[in-house]
Amino acid sequence: MACSKAWTRHVDEKILTEHFGLANLYEIEAYLERGGYRAVTKALQEMTPDGIMDEVKKAGLRGRGGAGFPAGMKWSFVPKTSDKPKYLCVNADEGEPGTFKDRYILTHNPHLLIEGIIIASFSVGIHAAYVYIRGEYEAVAQRLEQALAQAAQKGYLGKSILETGFDLDVFVHRGAGAYICGEETALLESLEGKRGHPRLKPPFPATVGLFQCPTVINNVETLANIPAIIQKGAPWFLDKGLAKDGGTRIFGVSGPVVRPGIYELPVGTSLREIIYTHAGGLKPGKKLKAVIPGGMSAPILKADEIDIKMDFDSLAGVGSMLGSAAVIVIDEATPILDVLKKVAKFYAHESCGQCTPCRIGTSWIHKIIKRMSAGHGEKGDVDELVRLASNIKGKTLCPMGDAASLPVLSLAQKFKNELESCLKDGSG
Amino acid sequence: MIAGLSSELKKKIAEVVARYPKKEAAILPVLHLIQRETGAIGADEERWVAGLLEIRPIKVREVVTFYTMYHQKPVGRFHIQVCSNLPCSLMGGEKVIDHLQRRLGIKIGETTPDQRFTLSEVECLGACEQAPCMMINFDYYGDLTPEKIDGLLKGLD
Amino acid sequence: MESAGMKIVIDDRPVEVEEGTTILQAAKQAGLHIPHLCFHPAFVPEGSCRICLVEIEGLPKLELACATAVRDGMKISTQSPRVREARRGVLEFLMADHPLDCPICDKAGECKLQDYYQEYGLFEGAFKEAKEKRDKIIKIAEKLILDRERCILCTRCVRFLSEITKTQELGVFRRGIHSEISTYEDAPVQNNYSGNLVDLCPVGAITDTEFRFKTRTWFLAQSESICPLCSRGCNIYVDYHPGFTRIPGTAKIYRIRARENLEVNGRWICDFGRYGFPSLEKDRGDKILWKKEGRDTIMSWEKILSLLAEKLRPRHRTKNTSNIAVVANTWMTNEELFLFKKIFKDDLGLKKIFFADPRPGSGDGFLLQAERTPNARAAKEMGLELNPVNLDDLSKNTDVLIIFGPFLADLHDPSSLKNDLDKIRTKVLVSSHRSGLESYVDFILPASGILEKTGSLTNRDGLVQKFSAVCPPCGDSRPEWSVLIELAKELRINAGYYSRLTQPEVILKEMGKEIAFFR
Amino acid sequence: MIRSLGYFWELIKGSLITARHFVVNMWFHTLKLFGIKTKRRGAVTIQYPEQKKALASRHRSLQRLLKRQDLKPRCVSCMLCVTVCPSECIYVEAAEDPDPDIQKYPSTFIIDLSRCCFCGFCVEACPEDAIRMDTGKIDLAQSTRQDLIYDLDKLLK
């Protein structure tokens, strides 16, 4: 690994990241030493599938991918009786700018995920799981494959795990560079070997998913939480976080802060605390201008809005969202137009091109912003951006339309004055 | 070019194909494997893959053109992909690109005449904590500064 | 479970529909049109155009009408300000990436995008940026041209080729704003149903070299008809240009399009039928000729029919009709075959009745049939035997020969045809097309082409389909049924019976009385 | 009866008016005949072919077709003029131009002036500003019908 130093930095010991400090945690021996696979043993030998599902439901584990859908509920949607095979897809297509938590889990503690996969599959009755990992994470994928091989060797995967008669195969599937494949139906399409075009919902993947079969799709971080829940119980997990939103979250902090990195903190930690206490505040000489609290698709918060609890409901209350809990810090020296340009370029580039508002709307917005940043902005362009973004919002096939429009909307509205000062003055 | 696939690779491909209930689903990993060997996915490779997975070549082309990681034309020996997305550009991603362009004497999307380097600008690489970052082939390099880049380039090969 | 009726309300109209119906279908039942571009009833909804959004009471977001199944008690609004605003927004996006070249677009006038813009758009274009440049003239099939700038990526064409023909010649390449429809390398769309892509394309992205630039759609009169080129009997639209008064030759058929009939052809027709229409208009005979002593004399219908009747009548009186032979064909309509049978078989009691039909081709296993004649089934149902022409039998002891249709010339080689026909004294040809037979016969009666007459055809599955004339008869020509009736009247056999049969509808009714099949 | 006779006086008045006109105009005519120039003329007539009145700026006269910079006709043969023409005097046949930005050009463009009613709808309808009625030619009489049929060459002149 060319820069192994970079893979470990500023880690807070918690549920998921407890042993990240260990250099060889990804080796199964090291993992077993630390009490690994005990949860699997407990789940498979002492618990019923429904019991596991109930425990996860009670734990208030919400999806860590972005939408925050309760994980237990998701599992229960899968029809119990179905002659079709069922599948588990692990969403490791971490493409949201600002997000890198899954990479940490996969590199440092792949067995935690494998454990989660085994428990979830057992609970739902799945015999094949695919980990859809983004194409750029080649090294990560290799490490995961290695971990899988080790787990299989130790009998935690494959035929009749722990002699319970439960079979499970886990495969790694690498994407090839498409942000849209982080959307669950697009991920399925991609996994089926097609273009990553999101599917119409309904039918939901829980009933018609991968290869037209019932499918559970969970984020890496979500599944990585499962072993702790099984081992320590739902109340313990719930206690770590908030009433409806249990556990901890891995907050990834990037931007000009003193200590960028991941921080596993209880759900509901305030944004100010994350930035100033854990990440060490901004670099010397920089001043906070704004924060994007949940990955690029989350609406931006201004510097005076950071006294907010980082959980789904609180952030939704101020018109933003927790998303993947990726905190991007923006300093005073950065022009908002540059931020907007990056946002617009990203979504124009990553739109899959299937549905009209996203395909044309994102590129239109990008063209306007390009023009503005080239100094040819005209009066009314900011309002035009707002209008176009609202035309995309809520009208697209998949959530990417919202993801593309929300940051533009929030930037254009909250920083209207700054943006308008970039326009040509006069009626232009 | 496609004829010269090593038997080892063919075995690997067969193993990958077997992982999926439908052959078609293996297209992404198979393409990855082939591209690693051939450098790009041209029409020959597409037809070969289509034959292997029992689909029409057009389906392969659809997939190849959709995903950014497949190249229809070969790239240089070192494919330098620099992230220019928000977290990286906050930390000076543009400077990295400018420096690389100057240093390699090529623009974004171009390959050096000696086929050593190809420079690409990519969206988020998922390493925002070490911004600005870049990827040379599949290796990540973070916290880049012009000096560090110079050192890296020198160390290559 | 008995499919329970779902009671829903669309735009204040209560409708009861079956379970599983989508909102779009339900609205159609209620008589409302919800705009849609990517949706086509033959395919699984894709939901990519986003123009069929409707508002459902109680739901925060607008939902797709094409893919959302109704639930009992749903209240749907297809015209609320929110919905209209959303459609307008979608149209604005489509327009931003669509060249506004309606004046030279062959789809103009029947373009969905135009229609919807008229209904929901009508805004000043806010798009000030540079439009995407794309390739405009791409030959994707022998007769199809793709204009990528006009393409709105509804992917109907792609889905048609993968779901209906299963040939998958087209695909979507690249992504985002750069997405484009394309063929693979140099493999063009090559199947017998490629023409349907033009009908399917909701905008003018795929056009047809046969129709491209020829005229504008609003000049065309659209008539419903039946394709006569094989025994499938596909339902078609024939688009006919009534012509410019001052410019001769401008009144003509410009194209054939598929007409929906799920019983027969679904929503498609084959290219053989679609592009076969020029043969119907080519080489038309339009003059009534009598080759009196080798010289062509132009005659009137009254005169030539009475001349013919004079030749036939004495033989009928003397019950000496064995030296009369007739050749029919199954391009004739039900009514004509019926009259033919009535007059020649029943009334005149002829024995020498033959059929000359076009040679069979090969079918394609989907719509196109090997049997290249539209009405063979009817002849069988009527009890006519489809005896092929045997030239020896035909010319032996024959004095008068009446040939219907031009096909005899294709079936026999000219020299033997001439030899055998020369043995017959009086030869009459009733034909819509020139085929070379003219030079062997004495009387030429021009018949109207199949698109110029009204009547009915029976397809191979025994479905009787009525159709009406698309355009006026060419020149002096008359439909065969009228020729047959006039001839029967001149022969003065059963005069009362034949003079009642004034219209094809009347004849069909009469047929129904006599032959159970046509009831 | 007597009352109605009042119009006799009006009749005489009327005659006097016309007579006055006659006398006055005749006077100027006579002066002119003897070559004496006067400010006022005996008649307001414009002697048409020799003297011409300036046409109004909105006048409509013989149609012309405009050209592009490369001297091709601007017309894209959209046939909107054909559609809108109330007297059906325009006939257009389209052909394919090799330039994909033009695509369609008229291979035949005929205006039958013997039918034209100079309503100017064609000018209004034209989306390309390819036809105009501003040539100022209004004396269009010809001795044969054929001469009244203006084709592409004549209209482009």
Added chain:
Amino acid sequence: MDIVIVLIKIVLALVWFLVLTLYLTWLERKESAVIQDRVGANRASIFGIRILGLFQPFADAIKMIFKEDFVPAFSKKFLHTLAPFLSFFFVAICITAMPFGNDIMVGGRTISLQIFDANVGLLFVLAMLSLGIYGILLSGWASNNRYSLLGGIRGAAQLISYEVALGLSLVGLIMVFPSLKLSEIVQSQGGLLFGFLPKWGVFLQPLGFIIFLFAALAETKRVPFDLPEGESEIIGFFTEYGGLKWGLFMMTDFMEIIIVSTLLTTLFFGGWQVPWLSADGFQFPWGGQWQMARWLVIIFQVLAFNIKVFFFCWLQILIRWTYPRFRYDQLMDMGWKLLVPLSLVNIVGTGLLLMVIK
């Protein structure tokens, strides 16, 4: 020899008559143009020579000659052709009775400048004018067109109505100049009234003159009285005529103008008489005289006749271009309720006056 002289006179009179007719068409155009501030016909030219459009009548004539001689279907061809000739003939014949000047002595012969000096000359003229109605009726009927027929009937009704007034208006005149011979009527207008006023009919019969003027205008069937024709809207008796036959109707119209003018001149304005001009020169009432040669006097007189005729032609054209058309009831009212009673009053008044003077 007499026959030769008569023939010469006929030729001269006809030439005069026809040339005047032709140029009356030109005059009408020009006069109307001048009244209306226009220029009028000035285009007809021979080798580029225009001279005020004087060739216009010839151009018209050529045009009419070369136009298709059209006879409507199902009409009587003969009658249809005859009608314009009848009209033309009956008007043309009237010129024979007109005295152009005093008798002249050529080579010991006394030649009257009149073709045919009937002793019922006046009645002859009136009779011939009345016969013109046949042309109108015939054309209306023979056209096989109900509009033409109606036009013809309107024309006949109008002409007959005004004929009455026309005849009656002259009774007073005949009583004053007790003769029907036109030459005598002219001769007797040679003297003076009250020693200075020419003894013209107009001074002796002012009311008669006015009635005659109106009735005569009505007889010419021109604009205020053009109900038989009404070309612009009600359609008249020669709708179905074209070319030369139509031209004949038009010529008839103009010839009627001339005939009416000559009648007015002859009956009311002293014919060829020039005031105070006797056979050997002017003898002014205020004393003094101009001696003149005999031939000069004759020329003066003929000239005077022509000028007077010309004036009335001009006047009629002026009237035609001044007034709008009558309504048919107004026309009939005026004829029967105004002109006829007035002319009767005129007769009675003249009779009483004559009795008193005697």
